[in-house]
Amino acid sequence: MRKKIAIIGSGFGGLSAAVRLQAQGFDVTVFEKNERVGGHAYQLKKKGYTFDMGPSLITAPDVIQKVFAAAGRRMEDYLDLTYLDPFYRIYFHDKTFIDYTGDSAKMRQEFAKFNKDDAANYDRFIEDSRKLYDAVITDGLGTTPFMDLKTYFGFVPKALKLNALFPAYTFVKRYFKDFRTRFTFSFHPLFIGASPFRAPAIYLMIPYLEKNGGVWFAKGGMYAFVQALEKVFLELGGVVKTNSPVDEIVVKNGRATAVRVGSDVFAIDAVVSNADFAHTQTKLLKPEHRKKWTDKKVLRLDYSMSAFLMYIGTKKKYPELLHHTLILSERYKELVKDIFDKKILPDDFSMYLHVPTRTDADMAPEGCESMYVLIPVANLASGLKWDTIKEQYADKVLQFLEEDFGMKDLRANLDVLELFTPEDFKRDRNSHLGSAWGVEPSLQQTAYFRPHNRSEDVSNLYIVGTSTHPGAGVPGVLMTAETTHKLVCQDFGLSFQEKMHPEPIVG
Ligand SMILES: Cc1cc2nc3c(=O)[nH]c(=O)nc-3n(C[C@H](O)[C@H](O)[C@H](O)COP(=O)(O)OP(=O)(O)OC[C@H]3O[C@@H](n4cnc5c(N)ncnc54)[C@H](O)[C@@H]3O)c2cc1C
Known part of the structure; x- marks a missing residue:
């Protein structure tokens, strides 16, 4: 009899754990609350424009190759990667810039x-x-x-x-x-x-x-990577249940025995939660099972910043923008302090622009540009009511891009404008405080001091993703899945064998 594993959430951590554990011989089912898989790497399509909603930079392709190799596959058969040179352009407040590349x-x-x-x-x-x-x-x-x-x-x-x-x-x-x-x-x-x-x-x-390892772009955007992992998982015989929010991890005698979605209960041998750590701990486990990570302890952790995102389709091209561009405020340390410590919304901002159409014209209608703007902002401990202020804030950003940064006639050429705020992170992804990167990786919250990949409260419950070791970022969460995979093998008496990809990818 094959053992059954439920994975809660289909971010990169959940999907890569699913691929690894299905390939290891478990019967894995992924439960995802949203309509589609992907988590932070969700995709938005509108009027012929395609937007990656979260991660955009692909780094460490060797770490990605290891996930495919674990399933006996070659990454190259599933993903079409383009090496970017320069990696990104960084504009400083005085209009000087640095083109950042891997070439010494x-x-x-x-x-x-x-x-x-x-x-x-x-x-x-x-x-x-x-x-x-x-x-x-x-x-x-x-x-x-x-x-x-x-x-x-x-x-x-x-x-x-x-x-x-x-x-x-x-x-x-x-x-x-x-x-x-x-x-x-x-x-x-x-x-x-x-x-x-x-x-x-x-x-x-x-x-x-x-x-x-280079900085890369996947044809079709980051979502192509999500779809590639989903495809491998389905080829291996895994099951994906979307629109399936898990309401409870059922625990009997200290062991995870089932997951409950509404009134449906699925019996399992182990659970891997890729949902936000605070959500898993405080909402999916009944209070009597939270001994080590009490609510007080979970809520006392420092949570990372959030992000204000604008998905923009323009009827005009802006060739002066590279694929990845950072535009910085004059303030660095003080701005970071406003976001992380004071948790206020300052007048100035630094931003990151992703313009995938620079590399892949298919991401927008002909002659048009698909882009997103990401502004790091404080998480919801700020008390800011983003649903109320988001339009006004977006206007300010558009005005800055057009009048200060010099994107001519930007507002007149807007074809699509969609906003995503810290409140959306909380609503759509169950991210505690709308934090986009989970438990902050400060010195006091790294390695042993992060939530462990094996639950300290419930046996046969594992955690994967951003808030575990080593932490956020696509390579980081893929590594959390490898760590969790090792622990599951240890606990089920299986040997863990890391399969290496035969040919390293070079730019
Ligand atoms: C805006 C943004 C830009 C980024 N840019 C980059 C980048 O360029 N490069 C990079 O490497 N990294 C980047 N990152 C970081 C990277 O995207 C994340 O660290 C990574 O995608 C997080 O994956 P995860 O597996 O931890 O989970 P998530 O993506 O958070 O997925 C968790 C999933 O769990 C689901 N879920 C929650 N609760 C339940 C429940 N009760 N039942 C069922 N499902 C549930 C959620 O819906 C979600 O799908 C970025 C992140 C953000 C937010």
Whole structure:
């Protein structure tokens, strides 16, 4: 008899865990509350425009290959990836910009425009970023289950040697002087919902991860990756139930025995929850089963920022925008503080623009542009009523893009405008406080100190996704699925064998 596993939620964490566990020999059913799979990587289609609603940058293709390899597949047979060069353009408040790429010579040239010493220190920084990358990826720290303090303290001497526990910005300041270079190499924690001023420098492995593995775009957008995982899962015989919000993880004698969707109860041998951690803990488990992670403890955690998103279709092309563009406010540390600590909506903003039509014309009608604007904002602890203020805020952003940034006639050419706010994260995805990146990966909330991949309250219940180790970002959540896969194998007496993809992908 094959054992049954229920997976709650179909984000990248849930889907990749589903592929791995179905391929391992379990009968896996994915329960997703929404109409379609994908979670934060949901897709919006309107009037011929296609928008990825969340993640847009594909990094670490080797981590993606491992998921396909676990199912005996080749990523290349399911995904058509294009290498992006430059990775992104970063505009600073004074209209200067840096084209950020994986090419060392080009990078040194870019930085030399502003500070010769910074250009000279680039190689040293990248070498140290490589050491952090090796610790996380090559040596497997990112997929080590941090189930006890011994594992954590085992890593501390190495972390200290690598200065990996310094705040990220402090680490970067030691190499670079110019504000542009300091930003370029310290902002990556924001990609995973962390403040660069308190996230540990271990996350500065990302610059090397990008340089080494590249930044890619999947034909059809990020949703093509979601569909590829769903396809593999279905080919393996897995079952997906959409419009199926799980209301309860049924527990008997301390073990997860079933999931309940409305009045339907599905008996299982194990549950993997990919739903938001706070939602899983406080809404899906009855109070008597929450011993270690009491409501008080769950609610006391620091939750990451949220995002204000604008999905924009324009009847005009804006070729001056690259595929990925950052447009920054003059304030960095203070702006991050407003978002993470003061939880206010300041007058200024920094933003990220995704313009997939730069690479894939099929994402919009001919001659048109599909793009999204992402502005990091405070989570709902701010008390802001986004349903009331969103239109006004969107007008302000459009005005800025047209009048300050120079996107000529933007408002006159708007064909589609859809907004997604922290309140939508809460409503659509069950994200606690509308946080878009879950439990904040600060030093006090990393590795052992994040929610564990094996529940500490209920046996045969596992957690996967953003709020577990190593955390948010597509490669991060794919790694959480690998960690959970290892633990399930351990607990069911199966051998875990990581299958490697034979040919590494190169840009
Ligand atoms: C705007 C944005 C941009 C990003 N950009 C990038 C990027 O460019 N590159 C990158 O690598 N990362 C990026 N990230 C991060 C990355 O997208 C996320 O870390 C990752 O997608 C999260 O996946 P997950 O598996 O943790 O779960 P989620 O995507 O959060 O999925 C959880 C799923 O659980 C479902 N669910 C919740 N409750 C229930 C229930 N009771 N029953 C059934 N289902 C339930 C939800 O509907 C959802 O589908 C971005 C994130 C955001 C928000």
